[in-house]
Amino acid sequence: MSRPYENSDDGYCGYPIYKDEEVEKFIDISLKEKMQLLTHCNGDAAADQLIDAFEKVLNxxxxxxxxxxxxxxxxxxxxxxxxxxxxxxxxxxxSYFVAHTYYWGDIHIKNLGEDRAFKISPLKTTIEKGLIYTLHQDTPVIAPNMLETVWCAVNRITKKGIQIGENEKISPLDALKGVTINAAYQYFEEDKKGSIKEGKLANLIILDENPLTIDPMKIKDIKVLQTIREGEVLYSLK
Structure with a gap:
């Protein structure tokens, strides 16, 4: 972290895993090989390190x-x-692990203070700045429940029921984009996945409720009726 954790007596901010030179080397190799690089960054200081390294290598x-x-x-x-x-x-x-708002939101408020905690997974800000984003579960850390993740992005409620970052809530449609068309773009597959369009793969799910019109608090309770992959039904709710 660029600033210490709340109530830290010794100014503890965490620590980096890699040296700057190591990160720059990873980036240099990925650019030379034209190979996508996916990097874990939780703290803003780690994000600074990655961004600065990319800027340096690109320049x-x-x-x-x-x-x-x-x-x-x-x-x-x-x-x-x-x-x-x-x-x-x-x-x-x-790619935001937005379910942190629910599962660990209360701990983030304690450890980071409200100002920083209310800005975790800043999806609304990301959208307003015109940046493509995605959402993920980090399974097996939590169960692979994409509708729950959509619910977290839309509602931002902690386990104790605290609203953690009202200003960073997004619409159900924008949350769905984060797990469909944007996710396809992330993996260079937007020409064949991520939306329903002639010529794309028929990878679909059928739901028992419309996440765009249902009470936002009930999104996580929506049931998957069918899963279809390339036109073939792989799962049907019995």
Whole structure:
């Protein structure tokens, strides 16, 4: 973290896993091989390290913003608004573990203070700044329940029922984009997945309720009636 944890007597901010030079080497290799790089960053200091390293390597290669490997920052839990601006310049995609708002939101409030905790997984800010984003569960950390993740992004409620970041709540449609068309874009598959369109793969789910019109608090209770992959029904609710 760039600032100490709340109530830290010794100014503890956590610690990095890699040295700057190591991160720069990973990036250099990924750009040379045109291989996508997905990097875990939870603290904003870790995000700074990754962003700064990308900017340095890209500038050395005189590529500036011509970064076409669509690098992904996994979790991006505490990224700041200024970092989102920087990520947009280098074409980096934040993939938010937004279920932190529910599962660990109360702990984040205690450890980070309300100001920082209310800004974790800053989806609304990301959308307003025009950056593509995705959502994930980090399974097996939590169960692979995408509708629950959509619910978390829309409602941002902790286990104790605290509203954690009203200003970062997003619409059900924008939450669904984070697990469909945006997710397909993240993996260079937007031409064949992520939306219902002629010529794309018929990968669909049939739900018992419409997540766009149902009470937002009930989104996590929606049941999957069928799962269809490439036109073949793989699962039907009995």
């Amino acid at each position: 050395l290669k005189e590529q500036s913003s011509e970064n076409n490997i669509r690098p992904v920052m996994i979790h991006a839990q505490t990224v700041r608004a200024d970092q989102i601006d920087d990520m947009k310049v280098i074409n980096m995609i934040p």
